[in-house]
Amino acid sequence: MNLSMLLKIAIALAVAFFAIEKLRVHRADQRLQSLGPAAVTQQQQFADSPVQAATSEAPFEFRGYQVKPLAAFAVRARVLAREDYHAGKEAELSSLDLALGWKRMAEPAVYEPLGITQGNRWYRYSWRDQPPIPLQEIIESSANMHMIAATPTVERALKKARKGGYIRITGKLVEVSHPSGWRWTSSLTRSDSGAHSCELVFVESAQVED
Structure with missing residues (x-):
């Protein structure tokens, strides 16, 4: 040849x-x-701000509640505060809230001067004289998130979250309803504040960074 x-x-x-x-x-x-938007989101590299994508996943039953997926969701963020809950329908689903910060709200020089507290499923912040960054930036770079653990393994991971550490989360933003008529709905934007501005996250994976 x-x-x-x-x-x-x-x-x-x-x-x-x-x-x-x-x-x-x-x-x-x-x-x-x-496989849907959730799978796509989980394949993405974690960004310095939440990643949200549309989803067409069907509603499903969880602990006697109907869960309706609203969006696929992933975030890597600084834990600004954590609050555990034990009473009410909310606690039957979500035993803890995490106040999370990203972008400049993940920087100690920004969040440490703030007075950050949680209670009654709210996240609050205060300051002396002037905020360390513009108020709207605080609103858009942090949030109180109600965590619904999909499995006992996820629940254990979430309970390892500590103030000042980082956590990675993937799952869905959801609306939860009960046959009694009770309903709990996630915010779908990071630019809101006040009532109904918290994210309700059905957490499918959680990893606390050392």
């Missing part, structure tokens, strides 16, 4: 290889998309 023939065979094999590889990658992408 002469050199020209060997070169043609090599080129043909290279073309075939790249065609097969392109098809493999395309099919992998199609499979990921078919």
Whole structure:
């Protein structure tokens, strides 16, 4: 076999290889998309602000409540405060709230001068004289999040969260309802404050960073 023939065979094999590889990658992408926005979100690298994506996942039953997914959700953030709860329908689902900060609200020089407290499922902050950063930036870079642990393993991970540490969370923002008519609905924006501004997160994975 002469050199020209060997070169043609090599080129043909290279073309075939790249065609097969392109098809493999395309099919992998199609499979990921078919799993829905939550799977796509979980494949993304954790950003310095929450990642939210539309979802078409069907409602499901959890501990006698109906859970309706509103959006896929992921965040890596600083724990600004944590509060545990033991009473009420909310506590049957969510045993703790985490006040989380990202972007500049994750910087100790910004959040440590603030007086940060939690109670009655609220997150509050105060300051002397002037806030360390503009108020709207505080609002858009932090939030109180009600955590619904999907599994006992996730519950244990969430309970390891401590003020000043980082935590990574993936799951869904949800609306929860009860046959009695009681309803609890997540905020879907980071720019709100006051009543109904907290995120209600069905947490499917949680990792506290050392």
